[in-house]
Amino acid sequence: MKPVDPSHTGSSNNTVSTATHIALQALDQSVQDMPDDISLRLRQQRLRALALQQEQPQPRRKGLWPFPAPLTAALASAVLITLAFWLNAPEPQTAPSVAQNPVPDQVLENDLNTDEWTELTQLSNEDWDMLQDLEFAIWLSEQPDESLQSDRAG
């Protein structure tokens, strides 16, 4: 990175080389003849800049966490939002009626097709009670009336 040699400036004649050479000489001379007050102020500025470097805190040592802070924050936010949605998600509406009203074994033992079973699962508590009462009434009507027979016998 030495200054350009005026003789190798690619100029076509010596005149330009001489002019460039004189220009470089003039520039060097102007630096040598720089007033003392300017030199002093430049020196003060340099020392001030170097003092600033010494006062500058050392850069913090990077930890083992390999991801940058913005990426980490974005990931954490995404995880929190997903978790919040998952915890507050509404439960399916059909599930409680099935869970709260399990199909009786007697019904399951019967040969019910899918449509009938679906209808049964959609019954409410009152419907189940009424159905059980109805079954009980049917069963009762089918029983022989032994009490009446015993009364007659007695």
Add this chain to the structure above:
Amino acid sequence: MTLALNLFLASVEKRAFRMARFATRQDADALEVVQEAMMKLVQQYASRPETEWKPLFYRILENCLTDWHRQQQRQRRWFVFWNSAKTDHSRDEDPLDNIAPATDNTRWSEPAHNNGPEHNLARERQQQAVLALLEDLPLQQQQCFLLRCWEGLSVQETADAMGISSGSVKTHLHRVRQKLDHLCQNHQLDQEASHETG
């Protein structure tokens, strides 16, 4: 590290000031620009290898000078009437038009074996004319010449420092050399004419 940085800054501070002085034409502004460049280098690039300091420093300096000129342009817009009398239009003109013609004592070819007071005076005038030419150059031509020819940066480093292409650097350098050549020829013609009339 600090010692090396101190030595580096000491080696470039005067030249940097001269370059900034050419661009700003004011000592105070030039000092301010150089200080800003020093601060930025120390704060942001001190940990870089020493070989990178020079191109980095001059890149920072060029950026600071560009910022300074933008600031000046903004101020000129606001105070156009105040500064109209002082506005310098020479940067958009051919600097050769503003250079005073050479006097009889100006000699562009070095007189051989002449170290007397006349020779010194002639050389001083030559240098003043060249410095005046450089000072009146458009900013990019001026800084290209200073970075490439005076500071010895490569064409690519000069282009990087100024934020322009390598081709632009070569074009600017060619124009500066043409102007120097033109100036030299004019002074030689004046010299010959003065000899003939004398």
